[in-house]
Amino acid sequence: MPRVGGVVRPPGDKSISHRVLMLAALARGTSELTGLLTGADVKSSARVLRQLGVDVSVIRAGARVQVIGKRLTPHAARLHCGNSGTTARLMLGILAGQKFAATLTGDASLRRRPMRRVTEPLKQMGAEIQEKGDGLPLTIRGGKLRGLTYTSPVASAQVKSALLFAGLTGGVPVTIREPYRSRDHTERLLAHLGLGIHERNGAISYQPSATNIPSFEVSVPGDISSAAFMVAAAVLAEGGELLVENVGVNPTRTGFLAVLERMGAHVDRVNLRDEGGEPVADLVVRPAGLKGTEVSAAEIPTLVDEVPVLAVLASRAVGETVFREVGELRVKESNRLELVAANLRAVGTRAEARGNDLHVEGSDAPPRGRVETASDHRLAMAFAVHGTLAGADVRLSEKRSVAISYPNFFRDLKACFA
Ligand code: S3P
Numbered sequence: 385m386p387r388v389g390g391v392v393r394p395p396g397d398k399s400i401s402h403r404v405l406m407l408a409a410l411a412r413g414t415s416e417l418t419g420l421l422t423g424a425d426v427k428s429s430a431r432v433l434r435q436l437g438v439d440v441s442v443i444r445a446g447a448r449v450q451v452i453g454k455r456l457t458p459h460a461a462r463l464h465c466g467n468s469g470t471t472a473r474l475m476l477g478i479l480a481g482q483k484f485a486a487t488l489t490g491d492a493s494l495r496r497r498p499m500r501r502v503t504e505p506l507k508q509m510g511a512e513i514q515e516k517g518d519g520l521p522l523t524i525r526g527g528k529l530r531g532l533t534y535t536s537p538v539a540s541a542q543v544k545s546a547l548l549f550a551g552l553t554g555g556v557p558v559t560i561r562e563p564y565r566s567r568d569h570t571e572r573l574l575a576h577l578g579l580g581i582h583e584r585n586g587a588i589s590y591q592p593s594a595t596n597i598p599s600f601e602v603s604v605p606g607d608i609s610s611a612a613f614m615v616a617a618a619v620l621a622e623g624g625e626l627l628v629e630n631v632g633v634n635p636t637r638t639g640f641l642a643v644l645e646r647m648g649a650h651v652d653r654v655n656l657r658d659e660g661g662e663p664v665a666d667l668v669v670r671p672a673g674l675k676g677t678e679v680s681a682a683e684i685p686t687l688v689d690e691v692p693v694l695a696v697l698a699s700r701a702v703g704e705t706v707f708r709e710v711g712e713l714r715v716k717e718s719n720r721l722e723l724v725a726a727n728l729r730a731v732g733t734r735a736e737a738r739g740n741d742l743h744v745e746g747s748d749a750p751p752r753g754r755v756e757t758a759s760d761h762r763l764a765m766a767f768a769v770h771g772t773l774a775g776a777d778v779r780l781s782e783k784r785s786v787a788i789s790y791p792n793f794f795r796d797l798k799a800c801f802a
Pocket of ligand 1: 470539
């Protein structure tokens with residue numbers, strides 16, 4: 385009988401890790417970063433910043449990372465963003481304010497992902513962009529920008545952050561509205577550094593000031609999107625209790641916990657504290673019986689990366705779960721909408737994408753079958769959790785992709801059941 389127990393500590397928050405590296409690169413002086421994610425995506429941001437002449441010390445587990453900010457200069461013909469959409473889109477914002485041309489590219493998955501959502505508003509600000517279709521590679525020549533007031537058609541923190549970074553590096557005001565509020569780590573960091581950011585009636589505005597970005601010290605909290613896999617494994621277990629330590633619980637990221645609560649699993653938040661402007665807690669999780677629920681379009685941005693693992697949880701609930709308006713999942717590291725549904729079916733669950741909605745029917749039969757991860761880290765981890773159920777036989781097409789956001793995923797998952 386799978387019983388959980390003990391303590392796990394998820395790796396550093398991926399979104400915050402990218403942002404602190406980039407802001408430290410733009411700051412005057414030496415910044416000290418601890419708790420940074422050591423996953424491949426964050427290393428992609430560090431690599432690109434080094435290609436632009438910034439000193440970033442080695443990123444390895446337990447190490448304090450030093451970044452010496454300086455004026456960016458082009459040191460490489462192509463900036464390689466690997467698998468990381470956050471690196472590509474946020475760097476486009478930063479490059480929009482630089483007076484040189486740079487070409488960005490990435491791996492096959494990243495080259496398929498849409499970039500126009502960022503390049504269109506950056507062009508409105510005055511950046512010159514040469515692109516072939518809606519994706520990488522593309523060349524950006526920044527320079528003298530003008531201010532922008534923009535209503536984004538998608539609730540995307542990457543779009544919002546790219547535009548705020550363009551305002552920051554170009555020294556121009558930017559106001560952004562989005563259909564639903566996306567994660568607000570960039571806003572919190574800018575406020576923490578004393579830069580001119582404010583919110584009014586749901587619109588986020590950056591107002592340039594004469595001051596430079598000061599160097600800073602920050603400790604990055606654990607990633608709730610990574611913690612979600614351990615939480616899910618504990619909810620699905622048949623006994624015991626798991627402590628998940630040092631998890632960022634920013635309200636723009638905790639939709640997963642809210643939906644779990646509705647499904648019947650209560651997760652206690654203890655030891656609440658603040659780290660660099662971000663709320664952090666330890667999570668206490670116990671197994672629970674689940675019931676289906678409806679996840680609304682407004683909730684999706686607060687749990688967008690947790691849909692695969694929530695769909696796995698939904699497959700164990702009584703009744704149907706519907707995720708509304710999850711079309712954005714088609715343009716993540718894989719077509720997550722179709723692949724979550726297809727993989728659930730492959731292991732014996734009724735699941736289907738209907739239009740932009742995802743429907744999952746709960747069942748208590750043990751999952752058995754082969755899962756195609758398409759090298760998508762979150763699909764690999766969600767279905768690895770599925771494989772922890774009693775009687776399960778879930779075979780993953782590959783496991784290496786977990787290194788993108790959670791290098792020690794399999795070690796930690798095993799430790800929960802030790
Ligand atoms: C992220 C924003 C989200 C999320 C991604 C990280 C960020 O993407 O899926 O994993 O760090 O800003 P979108 O902005 O495309 O929604």
